[in-house]
Amino acid sequence: MAEAETPTARAADKLGAFAKAAKPGAAKGEPVKAAKGTLLYLDGITVSFDGFKALDTLSLVVEEGDLRTIIGPNGAGKTTMMDVITGKTRPDVGTALFDGRHDLTQLREEATANLGVGRKFQKPTVFEPLSVFQNLELALASERGLLATLRFRLDPGRRARIDEILDVCGLGDLRATPAGQLSHGQKQWLEIGMLLIQDARLLLLDEPVAGMTDEETAKTARLIHDIKRRHTLIVVEHDMAFVRELGARTTVLHQGTVLTEGSVDAVQNDPKVIEVYLGR
């Protein structure tokens, strides 16, 4: 309730009403295909912190089933964008719709998560004292209410689902290991596994290969290719070799807004991008 009083929230309220009035997808300046099959729709998102514009009229459309990579120099607004999508940060202005219906600017983190937005942080955050299995059990799609959680029982179906995901992320032998004892790469995979088992429709991966060895990076790329058959993914990454390996449509962020968008090759050869990366 408290935040309903802040000016930002009030602005967001108005915009929420506006977004409801305007037909999603029919907003100006966006391709027509935004209407159907659009899982994530961001338009004119601006976020400022003490006058600094972390995001500046950012627009981004991601279709259901897309794999999208997002690159950009430090401070380009990649993490802030994820914060907006997941309800951690409220934009000053702009529209953020999930599945064409849900106004993400009005939802808190847990509500966004329950809509089907899963997020992997830049720094792997698994629950260290809990075992690999328990980490997945926590993430497993199930009712999240207080009483439901208290009464939760691990039936064979759920157990099988956890086993399946353990397999997918190659952690089957480590199920009983406390997550804190995993290697950096294993923690990243566990976290991706947690997103999968959460049945998230949209997965946001923030630098999934940061700090990984080449071998681990290659394995992660295979994992992502495997996942993208069933999920929509947004991958934020610095590692250009990895972005190449994913070979997906790539959006370049710079100073809080979209600089350009296209295939990896097109983006890498774009003079604007080269200028941003190699200095002005």
Add this chain to the structure above:
Amino acid sequence: MASQPAPARAGTGVLGWRPGAADLALIALLLIALVGMPVLNALPPDSGLKLPDYMIGVLGKFFCFAMLALAHGLVWGYAGPLSLGHGAFFGLGGYCMGMYLARQKAISAGNELPDFMVFLNWESLPWWWTGTHLAPVALLLIVAVPGALALLFGYFTFRSRISGVYFSIISQAMVFALMLAFSRSELGFGGKTGLTNFSTILGFSVSDQGTRIGVYVATVLALAGSYLLCRWIVRSKLGQVLVAIREAEDRVRFLGYPADRVKLFVFVLSAMIAGLGGALYVPQAGIINPSEFEPAQSIEVAAWVAVGGRGTLFGPILGALGVNAAKSWLTGFAPELWLFVLGGLFIAVTLFLPKGLAGLWPQVRAAVAKRRGGTDG
């Protein structure tokens, strides 16, 4: 913190009950408390083993502190927030019991008003004393009043994402505010003197040894019940969520769990257990006054839990009993030393027993296993 063991999950043993080492230790402890102590007390005075009458009251108070520590440990050890104001809930529960006892005394003397109100020349009972002479109402208030305060306090702090040291400081301020408020006679709780000189509880004389044993037994049973309730929670999936909140609260939100509500739930439950402990404390101590709200008292509760072992349920109980036993023994001949000993204990435990007394046994066992493994291979 990160190395604390995960709570094992129930559901595999008979009716989900598979007692661990801590459970067995606690059962033994409670059986001794429940049967052994009253039997020792019933021995003839010249038998040499006789437990003096007053010791039943002393032990009873320790078990009340154990309930307070258990309640505190549930919040601090599992969900993470360090409350330095749990004395507030203990004290409020105590005051609700005190009101009931004060009304009993007044009624048995043929008065409407408790003594202290008569001294203040008050003409009628304040509205907030309504119904307090009825045991069921008193019982309800004992859990409802601390619970309501916890609900209000927890709602605003957790919703505003206040955590860490800020939460601790605000909780300390809360208990301090209560101390100031309850010290004023205008509030109608006997001012600095508090409520005392009780006569009967549920119709039995409070000074009767039989009644004392009854209250003592009720305390041990209340502790056992509270332990079972907490155990059920920490062994459920909710217990895992609590540990997850302690470790990475943001991540829990992104998994879709209502972290604020989960914390609020255990905080309110914890306040209710603390309130019940406080209520059972009053007939055994014979008095409730604002000193229960002294900030130092609430800080000491955190010390019991730290000494006993954070992140377990048995640890806080052990810590409360052990530290209080040491305190009452030491203050018998060198009261001025107590604070130094408590401080030293706190430092020693932090340095050498990061998991507290409850972690001592697993630590020893691991060391023995290591040595044996070393000589074998």
